[in-house]
Amino acid sequence: SQQGEEDPQALSIQEGENATMNCSYKTSINNLQWYRQNSGRGLVHLILIRSNEREKHSGRLRVTLDTSKKSSSLLITASRAADTASYFCATNPVSSNTGKLIFGQGTTLQVKP
Amino acid sequence: DVKVTQSSRYLVKRTGEKVFLECVQDMDHENMFWYRQDPGLGLRLIYFSYDVKMKEKGDIPEGYSVSREKKERFSLILESASTNQTSMYLCASSPMANSYEQYFGPGTRLTVT
Numbered sequence: 001s002q003q004g005e006e007d008p009q010a011l012s013i014q015e016g017e018n019a020t021m022n023c024s025y026k027t028s029i030n031n032l033q034w035y036r037q038n039s040g041r042g043l044v045h046l047i048l049i050r051s052n053e054r055e056k057h058s059g060r061l062r063v064t065l066d067t068s069k070k071s072s073s074l075l076i077t078a079s080r081a082a083d084t085a086s087y088f089c090a091t092n093p094v095s096s097n098t099g100k101l102i103f104g105q106g107t108t109l110q111v112k113p
Numbered sequence: 114d115v116k117v118t119q120s121s122r123y124l125v126k127r128t129g130e131k132v133f134l135e136c137v138q139d140m141d142h143e144n145m146f147w148y149r150q151d152p153g154l155g156l157r158l159i160y161f162s163y164d165v166k167m168k169e170k171g172d173i174p175e176g177y178s179v180s181r182e183k184k185e186r187f188s189l190i191l192e193s194a195s196t197n198q199t200s201m202y203l204c205a206s207s208p209m210a211n212s213y214e215q216y217f218g219p220g221t222r223l224t225v226t
Contacts, residue, residue: 030212033214040222042117042203042218043203043205048214050212088155092212099163103148103156105153105155
């Protein structure tokens, strides 16, 4: 079952613009994580936000979490061509005690130079 | 740095063959995971293991089995490969607790003809 649903499925912007991706989920979570995947490669962890946190920053990344709406957003500021990749949200359900994650379908971001 | 390696980047097998995909991690992580990734479906969990010789089914275990005889190694086995198992297979590992990210290998793109 897919817990996370990303929106939009695809996004195309110009270099220097900001990119915002959204994720919705269904059940209570311990934390929500964002990952990045370059074409044909493995996933790389970007940021983790716990259920008692509302906002987190890491470099040009800003993640928000609204547990009442069961949603999260990832903002990439001042995008670069190298940010072109697929981005996935993943939730760690409260029902899990083993670090299991449930991934969404991803947002494909294209940043045009 | 955590390193997760997978035995092959690309693999071509015939229908009915027994296929072994190997994954090795070097960070003494308790958890290891096997996912498959298909366009439009995101990552789906096949099996995971939270300790040596311990395993649990994920969302799509049918047609697959796993083996974890040593902590660092987690194998995915396709007992009799079928064309609908053509996919990208991703291995990941993480510490036991819930608040940790998963570390991914580079993936194996398996084609079954």
